[in-house]
Amino acid sequence: MKKSVLQKSVLAFLMILGAAFTFSAAYPGFMSPDSLDQYQQALSGKYTDWHPPVMAWIWHQLLCLHNGPQPMLLLNTLLFWGAVAIIAFRIRNFALSLVFTLCSFAPCLLNFLGVIWKDSLLLSLLFLLTALLYHLSDKPLKPFYRAIAVLFVTCLCLLAILIRYNAAAAVAPLLGALMYYQYPSKSLWKPLLYAFGLTGVLWLAAEKINTNLCKGKSMHPEQQLMVYDLMGVASATHKNIFPEYLKNKLTLDKLPKVYYPCDGALFVIFNMGCTASSEAQFEALSHCWRNQVLHHPVHVIRHKKRSFMCLIRESSLKTFPFIHPNPYGFHVNTDNPAYRLFIRYTENRFAYKLYSAWIYLAICVVVCCASLVRLLYQKVTSAALPSCISLSGLLYCLAYFFLSPCNDLRYNYWTYGAGFLGAVLLINSFLRQK
Secondary structure (H helix, E strand, O other): OOOOHHHHHHHHHHHHHHHHHHHHHHOOOEEOHHHHHHHHHHHHOOOOOOOOOHHHHHHHHHOOOOOOOHHHHHHHHHHHHHHHHHHHHHOOOHHHHHHHHHHOOOHHHHOOOOEOOHHHHHHHHHHHHHHHHHHOOOOOOOHHHHHHHHHHHHHHHHHHHHHOHHHHHHHHHHHHHHHHHHOOOOOOHHHHHHHHHHHHHHHHHHHHHHHHHOOOOOOOOOHHHHHHHHHHHHHHHOOOOOOHHHHOOOOOOOHHHHOOOOOOOHHHHHHOOOOOOOHHHHHHHHHHHHHHHHHOHHHHHHHHHHHHHHHHHOOOEOOOOOEOOOOOOOOOOOOOHHHHHHHHHHOOHHHHHOOOHHHHHHHHHHHHHHHHHHHHOOOOHHHHHHHHHHHHHHHHHHOHHHHOOOOEHHHHHHHHHHHHHHHHHHHHHHHHHO
16 A cells, blocks of 8 residues: 555654754764774774774765764764665555654664764664665566666675674675575575675675775784683683783783673773784784684683673663764764753663663564564565564674674674564565465
């Protein structure tokens, strides 16, 4: 059923309101030390790979509009609410469109949307990618238009992986949905196999592009994970198994005071300076890490399990409505009514109940199973997209088991979005069948 002019106007008003609130509440854009580091790179045009450099490169291109975080805040706002608009106007049932639009104001989506982080940009980009896939899911396009659509979606997937390498886990199922709808096959697994193969190619391309942006020089960001894993093994074995350059910094008597299963080695890396300062030190760290993983796999797995459970059970960072002290003069106007409303909205007791990652993991599991049943046994093709979206959120979260991050909600940001989108589109597939 087509929506009336009044219904479309209501949806449009809500989306404009959402975009205006997101932009004005966070203006000029919340910034952490990570954000400021990337801004410095954007200003200089010289990039490092401690964070994937493409975000700083995009920021550099946008500085022609305004010096500061405002262009990135605007980009993120337009991507997210533009994606919401595409999905809401494409859903035929007005009641579901309205519920979807209102749920897009959920605290667990707005809490980080105004922060200039790669995680926020990735969420908005994946929302847009999902919206385009939903738009393309009705029927296969003609060959010429299909080639353009597939190329465009593939480029968006490449951009997502450039922003965060582990986004490959989220992108692969979404590419599977693209292949399923645009290149119909009797087998469900064939499109997924093609999609995972293409994702591998995109990951290699992303690594090459980022290496070129950094002019071949690397800060080896993976060393944070290696140091963290070695801390876990040393804590379990009570042996100083660190490479020589770390043995004096991370002694056994200091270890209980600095090793936190939910910290992700942030303290020792940034406060104690436990980073490799040369290629020789990094090679020594890599060699030591490989040996310990091979000789103590049980301790490594237990360490990663503790870290992963911290990530999905509780978060140390649920909102970030600040701008870190900086030499650029950026600050938040705390007298801004939209900012004060944002704080009350995202930091109340009810909002905090919505920030538990396990809830969205459970939603992803339920949506994935329900949609697969509808797809495989009831032959409802519209269920393929929610199954791929929920699988995307699941794989993205589960990949962090191996990465051992700190218990920071932003790491599960896309899992929250995937659970929400998957549930809405699964309900839509039921309504469309009726």
